[in-house]
Amino acid sequence: MAADAGLTLVDLDSDGVDRAFRGDVLDGLRQPQKAIPARWLYDEAGSELFEDITRLEEYYPTRAETEILRDRGAEFAAEIGPGRAVVEFGSGSSVKTPLLLEAIAPAAYVPLDISGDFLRAAARDLADKFPGLPVYPVEADFMREVALPDAVADSPKLGFFPGSTIGNMVPRTAVNLLRTMRATLGADSKLLIGMDLIKDPAVLEAAYDDAAGVTAQFNLNLARRINRELGGTIPVDDLRHVARWNDDFARVEMHLEAQRALTFTVAGETFTLARGETIHTENSHKFSRRSANALLLAGEWTPVRRWKDSEGRFSLILAEATIPRAAP
Structure with missing residues (x-):
């Protein structure tokens, strides 16, 4: 489609x-200290330049994350289950996103991005690769709660936030974004998020x-x-x-x-x-296991499974929307 x-x-x-x-x-x-948000x-x-960066020898995160998605597809399918609408926060990667979509048999794909031209081009590419999959691009600032298309309103959601983009934000902003994602996706949703790991500063x-x-x-x-x-x-x-x-x-x-x-x-x-x-x-x-867990929990997501690449450089974490506790 x-x-x-x-x-x-x-x-x-x-x-x-x-x-x-x-x-x-x-x-x-x-x-x-002059500063402009990385988004x-x-x-x-x-x-386009970032896509070029992902192919550089020095830039290991994309290769590491792609390895996880390529090699652990059956595990993703078992943990996530079929029939979810995949909501990707950022235009889909030409390599990573198809690996996820192939693994889990989603009901629809909804990429959200503030860069409209790049978003639409990425959506067309994904639609061509998956002709039976409904694709609904939304040009939006996903730092704020987004109203998703009516066509996926009744579908359970899987948020996909690869690339350790969450690491571009100071902790307060990252927590706010995670809570915004939960609001966008709904109470029964899951989130698959990439987090880069602490390592040798020279490599970083x-x-x-x-x-x-x-x-x-x-x-x-x-x-x-x-x-x-x-x-x-x-x-x-x-x-x-x-x-x-x-x-x-x-x-x-x-x-x-x-x-x-x-x-x-x-x-x-x-x-x-x-x-x-x-x-x-x-x-x-960059994250340790503890700091990654603390960030997700503060953002109202409960980690349930994590994967690392073969060299232990990068992690993908699956989390579930935290169910709010009733007031005592």
């Missing part, structure tokens, strides 16, 4: 600019600062997007991609560092960067 045209739930102003994008960028640039890295160009830093410079272009694309969509004048050539391990917070941080003192405007507002000052663009938190 061809992909449904889908729903558009992104809030645009009269100029066609995403209000949330503009608000996050301006708020972030006003802070003493805005993923416009169409950013999403290389994964986010590859020799070919693809990750650097992915990071710099955010500045280009700001210039294009928000009338920015950021001198992109004077920014440098930086990736570093922060052991105190168990995360790799990505920054855009000014190579000289800069003055620029965004949406008519003026900002400055001193030489060496940075815009913090992404966190990639």
Whole structure:
């Protein structure tokens, strides 16, 4: 079945600019440590660059997660069961998503993503690969509760959030997202979520600062997007991609560092960067078993099964929506 045209739930102003994008960028640039949420890295160009990153030798998470999905399909099918509507938070990977769909015989597939063009292209690809599967793309900000298409309203849901994208968020935001996912999916839902594991910092830093410079272009694309969509004048050539391990917070941080003192405007507002000052663009938190469990439980999900790749680098965790306890 061809992909449904889908729903558009992104809030645009009269100029066609995403209000949330503009608000996050301006708020972030006003802070003493300038910072922009990592989700805005993923416009169409950013999403394509990230697909390139997943094929790099240094970037192990995609290979590790794909290995789990490829080798443990029968176990996924037994734990999840057939007939669920798979709701993927983010446009489907051309490799990982088909492996899951092949394993569990879903009733429908609903990808949610804020990047509309990339979302629709991914949905068409999945519809072509699974001609009997209804596909309903929804262009939406999944950081907020999303009303799913009526066609899947009565189906039990499986949320799919691969790639350790949850690690891009500080714990408070990650917990809020997990609770939002539970609200979107419903009380009887399950969640299959990828979480990258703590390991040698040299391996981690290389994964986010590859020799070919693809990750650097992915990071710099955010500045280009700001210039294009928000009338920015950021001198992109004077920014440098930086990736570093922060052991105190168990995360790799990505920054855009000014190579000289800069003055620029965004949406008519003026900002400055001193030489060496940075815009913090992404966190990639890494997890232990305990920290992963604590995060899921705080987000109202109960872990029930986990899988690791053969080298113990990455985990996929299946969780069930936590049933609220009655007040004493």
